[in-house]
Amino acid sequence: MRMVIAAVGRLRQGPEAKLIADYLDRHAKAGRALGLPPVTLAEVEDKRGGGMVAEAALLARAIPQGAALVVLDERGQMLSSPEFAARIAGWRDQARDVAFVIGGADGIDPGLRDGADLAISFGRMVWPHMLVRVMLAEQIYRATTILAGNPYHRE
Template sequence: MKLIIVAVGTRMPGWVDEAFSDYAKRMPADCAIELREVKPEARTTGKTPAQMEALEAKRIDAVMPQGGRWLALDERGRDLTTVELSRQFQTWRDDGRDVGLIIGGPDGLDAALKARCDGLIRLSSLTLPHGMVRVLLAEQLYRAWSILNNHPYHRA
């Protein structure tokens, strides 16, 4: 199983890339984390947020794993504890398919794209910067793995 984080946005600050890479490299090869960045639609074109989301959705579709499980990060998604995420992680591993986790752009994600997803999850009730979401998601995936493998990283 591969964990593919698809994130709308490019050119993150150095600290984001460094922190994300740190957690991604900790994961074992059988559940590697891969980042696929998607170019955001320019916000100066006069398009509506819905039009921009639809264009970004096409770019997301182009890089998502075919035949994989798709999950969108959304403010109205399922709120999981870390232990619940680790249980989900185990379900994903047992299933064997790649998992695509989608982080939307400034306006969020296209409604039709979210409807095609296997589920919606949220990391926080707070509004977080997109770069921070990448880091937090990678850290929580690593923590979920550490719980399942009795690794000392997670201390309950």
């Protein structure tokens, strides 16, 4: 199993990068005993100005073949943290790779979004894609602690 966050844009050094690194490091340490791999971050950037279609092509190249495709989109399902953890456990138990895709400022091209296995939302509001990375990294770590029975997550 591989876990990938594929995102449009390059994350510069700053508080968001530190938070993402911290949560993904915590996940890597806690997930090892659960059979969860470290998360790889794949950043893509369309330097030619091709818009969402070009971004989708770059994102598609970063997604492992056959991976469960999870797009982050404001129209997606709002899962609880335990529901999200159960999805991750299911992919782990199937030995299936999973790719979480975060689009750019204009979102994710419908051609890629419509082929997703799951679309999730962090609420009906639109979030800056750099903050979505932080929130996703935290939720991956939280899912890991839920699966481990760690008290980090409280009901």
